[in-house]
Amino acid sequence: MLEVEGLEASYGSFRVLSGVTLEVRPGEIVALLGPNGAGKTTLIRCIAGLLRPRAGAMRWEGRPLGQAEAHTVVERGVAVVPEGRRLFGSMSVEENLALGAFAPRARRGEASRLEGVYAIFPVLRERRRQLVRALSGGQQQMVAIGRALMADPRLLVLDEPSLGLAPRLVESIFGLLREINRGGVSILLVEQNVHAALALAHRGYILEAGRVAAEGQGSVLLNDAHVRRAYLGPLAR
Amino acid sequence: MTAFVQQMVLGLLIGGLYGLAAAGLSLVFGVLKVLNVAHGQLIMLGGYGAFWLGALAGFDPFAALTLVIPGALAFGAVLYWTLFAWVVRASEETRVKNSLLIGFGLALALDALAVRLWTADERSITTSYAGAVVSVGGIAIPLVRLASLVLAGALIGGVHLLLARTRWGRAIRATAEDWEAALLTGIDVRRAYLLAFAIGTALAGAAGTLVSVGYSVSPSIGLEWTLKALVVVVLAGLGSMPGTFVGGLVLGLAEAAAAWGFGGPYREMVGLVLFFVVLVARPQGLFAR
Ligand SMILES: Nc1ncnc2c1ncn2[C@@H]1O[C@H](COP(=O)(O)OP(=O)(O)OP(=O)(O)O)[C@@H](O)[C@H]1O
Ligand SMILES: [Mg+2]
Numbered sequence: 115m116l117e118v119e120g121l122e123a124s125y126g127s128f129r130v131l132s133g134v135t136l137e138v139r140p141g142e143i144v145a146l147l148g149p150n151g152a153g154k155t156t157l158i159r160c161i162a163g164l165l166r167p168r169a170g171a172m173r174w175e176g177r178p179l180g181q182a183e184a185h186t187v188v189e190r191g192v193a194v195v196p197e198g199r200r201l202f203g204s205m206s207v208e209e210n211l212a213l214g215a216f217a218p219r220a221r222r223g224e225a226s227r228l229e230g231v232y233a234i235f236p237v238l239r240e241r242r243r244q245l246v247r248a249l250s251g252g253q254q255q256m257v258a259i260g261r262a263l264m265a266d267p268r269l270l271v272l273d274e275p276s277l278g279l280a281p282r283l284v285e286s287i288f289g290l291l292r293e294i295n296r297g298g299v300s301i302l303l304v305e306q307n308v309h310a311a312l313a314l315a316h317r318g319y320i321l322e323a324g325r326v327a328a329e330g331q332g333s334v335l336l337n338d339a340h341v342r343r344a345y346l347g348p349l350a351r
Numbered sequence: 352m353t354a355f356v357q358q359m360v361l362g363l364l365i366g367g368l369y370g371l372a373a374a375g376l377s378l379v380f381g382v383l384k385v386l387n388v389a390h391g392q393l394i395m396l397g398g399y400g401a402f403w404l405g406a407l408a409g410f411d412p413f414a415a416l417t418l419v420i421p422g423a424l425a426f427g428a429v430l431y432w433t434l435f436a437w438v439v440r441a442s443e444e445t446r447v448k449n450s451l452l453i454g455f456g457l458a459l460a461l462d463a464l465a466v467r468l469w470t471a472d473e474r475s476i477t478t479s480y481a482g483a484v485v486s487v488g489g490i491a492i493p494l495v496r497l498a499s500l501v502l503a504g505a506l507i508g509g510v511h512l513l514l515a516r517t518r519w520g521r522a523i524r525a526t527a528e529d530w531e532a533a534l535l536t537g538i539d540v541r542r543a544y545l546l547a548f549a550i551g552t553a554l555a556g557a558a559g560t561l562v563s564v565g566y567s568v569s570p571s572i573g574l575e576w577t578l579k580a581l582v583v584v585v586l587a588g589l590g591s592m593p594g595t596f597v598g599g600l601v602l603g604l605a606e607a608a609a610a611w612g613f614g615g616p617y618r619e620m621v622g623l624v625l626f627f628v629v630l631v632a633r634p635q636g637l638f639a640r
Contacts, residue, residue, distance in 0.1 A: 162534075163534070164531055164534065164535075183539070184534040184535070185534050185537050185538055185539045185540065186537075187537075188535065188536065188537035191535055194441070194535050196531075196532065196535060200529055200531065200535070201532070201534035202524070202525050202528045202529065202532065203528070204524075204528060204590070205521075205524065205525070205528075209521060211457060212521065213521060213522070213525055213533075214536055215520070215534045216522060216536050216537045216538055217536075217537030224466070261536065265536070265537065304436075
């Protein structure tokens with residue numbers, strides 16, 4: 115359903131992606147792993163329409179992606195939880211969630227989806243009138259995921275949702291992603307947390323210096339990753 | 352003592368217009384990250400618009416607002432598409448620089464145009480009720496200016512509600528805070544820019560109308576009003592319409608106090624002094640959280 119083929123991208127003359135090919139099939143959780151600076155966020159920015167690729171093709175549900183303006187991507191069913199969450203800190207929890215349903219398609223059923231998000235994250239209902247910047251990191255991550263779910267996506271893309279969270283919270287967020295996936299949403303998950311991500315994902319890709327260095331089923335990659343752990347670690351290059 | 356209170360009341364009354372003048376500039380700067388130095392010229396055009404609606408079609412200046420505001424909205428949309436839509440494509444760092452160039456160009460062009468169309472004379476709208484005054488304990492309050500203050504507050508309150516309560520208002524605030532995140536939630540940020548610029552221009556038009564009835568307009572007032580608005584924006588900080596209104600009142604009162612204490616020439620200086628003091632001591636503005 116999401117196909118990325120030979121994608122190349124750069125910032126100015128600095129090349130970041132040199133021919134990335136990957137896909138996410140309907141109903142899948144796909145992990146995208148790789149060391150810092152490998153180009154994971156850059157790939158997501160391309161998918162989200164925030165960065166024009168130099169070359170290559172992206173298709174979503176059979177139609178080209180990345181040519182229309184960025185705000186149309188979510189209307190087409192792809193919601194992104196960006197790196198660093200990028201919430202609207204001066205707005206309340208409920209306003210952030212409402213903004214998640216801004217796309218015309220997402221407005222239908224907005225109220226019931228809000229109830230759904232509150233059912234998943236009860237603490238957000240308690241805090242719904244609070245400013246987002248007054249929340250803890252974990253609560254903010256819940257808002258970020260909730261905001262993306264408000265768009266009623268068929269593909270949920272998350273860029274390092276576990277960053278800066280306590281291990282227990284990471285576990286519960288990953289559990290939630292599995293639930294969301296069982297509800298029929300495909301997931302592309304960028305992670306540094308190799309073990310947890312591969313345990314959750316059906317398949318994974320390892321991105322290194324702008325290329326796919328390895329791909330395969332989660333369990334297969336996990337074994338592979340044992341060998342590669344040294345340079346999948348956050349400090350490795 | 353009465354003379355002092357009288358001065359302060361007059362300062363408060365013009366302060367409302369400072370707030371209204373600043374509200375549009377603040378909205379445009381906060382959302383587009385573009386400093387429109389021609390904002391004062393838009394105020395000047397609004398003043399002439401109301402003046403000519405009165406002179407040619409016999410409109411009462413307050414009634415003229417109902418035409419000046421939609422006219423300014425449309426004019427703002429045209430200005431955005433022809434001039435500022437190009438600037439917002441640039442990265443945020445170069446935006447302010449580019450917008451200054453465009454803004455100064457626009458300001459000079461509008462100044463020259465105004466001199467051609469309306470001559471360099473000062474004009475002000477005179478109405479049958481122009482001299483009406485209410486006296487409260489020996490303090491004279493000109494009714495027209497009082498009405499202007501109330502209207503300025505109402506317009507700012509209206510825009511505040513628009514931003515706080517409506518779908519697109521929320522989208523405009525989201526764009527101001529993080530335009531990339533806004534795009535990710537499906538907001539067409541170009542449209543948010545357009546709306547913000549048009550609303551900002553409409554606020555300028557309304558301010559100009561009120562200036563032309565309580566005070567006067569001439570082709571040269573643009574820069575003066577841009578500066579007043581800029582001082583208020585620095586005073587109040589970005590992001591709060593009510594805060595901007597209060598900032599305007601503070602400037603009006605401070606000017607009046609300076610003029611009373613040190614003499615008329617100091618009226619103009621106090622704004623600049625406040626400008627630097629706030630920039631140094633509290634760069635986020637007095638009311639920003
Ligand atoms: N806006 C930018 N301008 C210039 N270079 C950039 C920009 N953003 C990222 N880069 C560079 O592109 C490369 C890839 O960055 P990217 O953020 O995609 O990596 P990443 O895989 O997401 O890393 P991390 O795990 O640290 O988030 C890095 O070398 C980075 O320095
Ligand atoms: Mg990254």
